[in-house]
Amino acid sequence: MDKPDIEGRLEQLGLVLPAKLTTPTEVRLPFKMVRVRGNIAYVSGHGPQHEDGSTAGPFGKVGADISLEQAYDAAKSTALSILASIKRELGTLDNVYWLKALGMVNAAPGFNQTPAVINGFSDLILELYGAEQGGHARSAIGVAELPFDIPVEIEAMVEVL
Amino acid sequence: MDKPDIEGRLEQLGLVLPAKLTTPTEVRLPFKMVRVRGNIAYVSGHGPQHEDGSTAGPFGKVGADISLEQAYDAAKSTALSILASIKRELGTLDNVYWLKALGMVNAAPGFNQTPAVINGFSDLILELYGAEQGGHARSAIGVAELPFDIPVEIEAMVEVL
Amino acid sequence: MDKPDIEGRLEQLGLVLPAKLTTPTEVRLPFKMVRVRGNIAYVSGHGPQHEDGSTAGPFGKVGADISLEQAYDAAKSTALSILASIKRELGTLDNVYWLKALGMVNAAPGFNQTPAVINGFSDLILELYGAEQGGHARSAIGVAELPFDIPVEIEAMVEVL
Numbered sequence: 001m002d003k004p005d006i007e008g009r010l011e012q013l014g015l016v017l018p019a020k021l022t023t024p025t026e027v028r029l030p031f032k033m034v035r036v037r038g039n040i041a042y043v044s045g046h047g048p049q050h051e052d053g054s055t056a057g058p059f060g061k062v063g064a065d066i067s068l069e070q071a072y073d074a075a076k077s078t079a080l081s082i083l084a085s086i087k088r089e090l091g092t093l094d095n096v097y098w099l100k101a102l103g104m105v106n107a108a109p110g111f112n113q114t115p116a117v118i119n120g121f122s123d124l125i126l127e128l129y130g131a132e133q134g135g136h137a138r139s140a141i142g143v144a145e146l147p148f149d150i151p152v153e154i155e156a157m158v159e160v161l
Numbered sequence: 162m163d164k165p166d167i168e169g170r171l172e173q174l175g176l177v178l179p180a181k182l183t184t185p186t187e188v189r190l191p192f193k194m195v196r197v198r199g200n201i202a203y204v205s206g207h208g209p210q211h212e213d214g215s216t217a218g219p220f221g222k223v224g225a226d227i228s229l230e231q232a233y234d235a236a237k238s239t240a241l242s243i244l245a246s247i248k249r250e251l252g253t254l255d256n257v258y259w260l261k262a263l264g265m266v267n268a269a270p271g272f273n274q275t276p277a278v279i280n281g282f283s284d285l286i287l288e289l290y291g292a293e294q295g296g297h298a299r300s301a302i303g304v305a306e307l308p309f310d311i312p313v314e315i316e317a318m319v320e321v322l
Numbered sequence: 323m324d325k326p327d328i329e330g331r332l333e334q335l336g337l338v339l340p341a342k343l344t345t346p347t348e349v350r351l352p353f354k355m356v357r358v359r360g361n362i363a364y365v366s367g368h369g370p371q372h373e374d375g376s377t378a379g380p381f382g383k384v385g386a387d388i389s390l391e392q393a394y395d396a397a398k399s400t401a402l403s404i405l406a407s408i409k410r411e412l413g414t415l416d417n418v419y420w421l422k423a424l425g426m427v428n429a430a431p432g433f434n435q436t437p438a439v440i441n442g443f444s445d446l447i448l449e450l451y452g453a454e455q456g457g458h459a460r461s462a463i464g465v466a467e468l469p470f471d472i473p474v475e476i477e478a479m480v481e482v483l
Contacts, residue, residue, distance in 0.1 A: 029437055030444045031460035035421055037481055042422040045461030099196055100203040102263075102316070102424075104463055107306040115190055115308050122191045138192035139206030139316045141265055142306025145429040145464025147437050155424070155461045159198055260357055261364040263424075263477070268467040276351055276469050283352045299353035300367030300477045302426055303467025320359055 006083070006093035009128050017084035019053035021046075023148075034089040039160045041096075045104070046085065047150035048077035059149040063111025066151050071105065074151045075120030082156060083128075090160060097159040098125055098136040104153045107142030114140040121154050167244070167254035170289050178245035180214035182207075184309075195250040200321045202257075206265070207246065208311035209238035220310040223303075224272025227312050232266065235312045236281030243317060244289075251321060258320040259286060259297040265314045268303030275301040282315055328405070328415035331450050339406035341375035343368075345470075356411040361482045363418075367426070368407065369472035370399035381471040384464075385433025388473050393427065396473045397442030404478060405450075412482060419481040420447055420458040426475045429464030436462040443476055 010017065023029060035042040048056040062071040087093050103118030105111075118140035126134045136156075146153050171178065184190060196203040209217040223232040248254050264279030266272075279301035287295045297317070307314050332339065345351060357364040370378040384393040409415050425440030427433075440462035448456045458478070468475050 027437065028441060030441060030448060031423075032457045033459070035457060035459040037419065037421055040421075042459035042479070044422075044459040045463070097198065099198055099201075100205075100316075101192075102461075104461075105306075109305070112306045112308055112310050114306060115188065119189060119191060126191060135193045135196060137194070137196040137203035137205040137316070139263075139265075139314065140308060141206070141304050141314065143463050144305045144466045145427070145432070145434045145436060147434055147462060149434050153461065153463065155422075155459070157203070258359065260359055260362075261366075261477075262353075266467070271467070273467045273469055273471050275467060276349065280350060280352060287352060296354045296357060298355070298357040298364035298366040298477070300424075300426075300475065301469060302367070302465050302475065305466045318364070 004094060004129060006128050015080060016051055017080055017087060018049035018051050020088065021049060022053040023055065033085040036089060036160060041086065041089065041158050041160055043082055043085065043156040043158065045153040045155040046078050046081040047153050048074045049081045055148050055150060058151060061108035062105050062117060062151050064108035068113055068116055071117040071151050072120035075103065075118050075154065076124050078152050078154045079121045079124045082154065095161040097161055098129060098134050099157045099159055100137040101154055101156040103138060103140040104143045104146065106146040106149065106151050112142060114142050117152060165255060165290060167289050176241060177212055178241055178248060179210035179212050181249065182210060183214040184216065194246040197250060197321060202247065202250065202319050202321055204243055204246065204317040204319065206314045206316040207239050207242040208314050209235045210242045216309050216311060219312060222269035223266050223278060223312050225269035229274055229277055232278040232312050233281035236264065236279050237285050239313050239315045240282045240285045243315065256322040258322055259290060259295050260318040260320055261298040262315055262317040264299060264301040265304045265307065266301065267307040267310065267312050273303060275303050278313060326416060326451060328450050337402060338373055339402055339409060340371035340373050342410065343371060344375040345377065355407040358411060358482065363408065363411065363480050363482055365404055365407065365478040365480065367475045367477040368400050368403040369475050370396045371403045377470050377472060380473060382473065383430035384427050384439060384473050386430035390435055390438055393439040393473050394442035397425065397440050398446050400474050400476045401443045401446045404476065417483040419483055420451060420456050421479045421481055422459040423476055423478040425460060425462040426465045426468065427462065428468040428471065428473050434464060436464050439474060
């Protein structure tokens with residue numbers, strides 16, 4: 001399997017990885033964004049971020065405050081946040097084989113098109129990595145609340161090649 | 162450890178594995194129902210299915226629209242959906258050693274008997290595989306929304322023997 | 323890496339591990355609190371427990387019935403429940419390398435300080451194990467309902483050294 005040039009592909013797509021997550025000073029996040037052990041990297045729950053690393057919206061409930069289209073874009077943005085954390089941890093994006101993702105949508109009551117939201121993540125990962133290296137198991141659920149009222153949070157497991 | 166004849170046991174129990182999941186044409190599910198890497202299979206979130214592969218109900222909130230007993234049966238049906246996906250991916254059900262499951266219940270406000278619901282999954286897996294091969298770690302939680310308003314969704318990790 | 327004396331540290335902190343989980347007789351939990359396979363231990367969803375093993379409160383919704391401070395303490399108590407289960411399964415707490423945790427908060431509508439709640443777990447694990455052995459990936463989400471109306475449930479994966 002040829003390793004892809006993921007950062008080259010991101011550039012072609014006009015996509016930029018955000019800086020390391022910044023949060024208000026009163027917020028403590030005492031865990032690792034990516035925990036690597038052996039050949040597995042455990043990726044913490046991420047949300048959308050601005051390029052400067054700050055938490056990005058739109059904030060609120062998908063299906064009420066936020067449209068499906070906006071939520072799809074937020075899931076795509078969350079993929080970029082995850083890729084940025086992996087890059088910081090591993091030094092490259094090319095040696096990653098996707099295993100699984102858990103996609104959590106900040107759902108308004110009655111909004112159950114959660115798979116269509118998390119497709120924003122899956123579509124980008126598959127576009128970047130292709131079906132073999134980028135394929136992944138997935139769940140896409142609606143949760144009651146997410147930190148900072150972000151619309152989407154995604155955690156993942158990947159193999160380090 | 163003798164490998165069990167899981168399909169024989171299913172037949173004895175009068176249980177039938179559903180066909181591959183079918184969804185309305187506007188629904189895209191761009192991920193793998195089972196992602197195998199090394200000796201671990203990552204199983205995507207599954208719900209109950211009819212024998213023809215279509216998504217099965219009863220649809221709605223457990224504890225309001227749906228009784229505990231119906232939800233238990235839906236979790237058992239979800240186990241069959243998972244087994245069917247594993248069979249399609251691995252070609253057999255016998256070489257599976259269960260590791261963990263995350264059971265998610267589409268809970269009405271105030272319904273917290275989520276373990277009793279997900280027991281529908283665990284009981285069947287244990288009946289089929291026995292305590293050693295079928296034993297698994299588990300969480301059983303109530304979530305805000307599930308895709309297509311299914312009553313139960315379960316994801317899992319198994320070892321491929 | 324020197325292995326820590328975790329039980330000695332717990333004693334220094336005045337913390338006691340609870341007995342094995344006990345539940346009302348009508349409640350069946352047909353799964354393993356810790357499933358070990360190879361060098362990975364999969365830890366089922368745990369909640370706070372009294373020293374006698376019974377499920378502990380405060381019961382209800384964090385942000386309404388339960389304060390952030392109480393919920394933080396419940397997450398810390400949940401860490402003790404998890405450690406007690408690991409001790410029963412492995413015979414020691416010293417050979418554990420933390421990988422990931424999924425923290426689920428029984429959130430009242432509008433309560434989204436879920437990371438600050440799950441910090442009760444992370445802070446204790448890091449205090450006991452240090453940054454290298456105790457570091458972990460994490461998600462902290464608000465769910466709709468939890469079993470027995472407990473305020474916090476946490477599941478985890480650890481490596482057995």
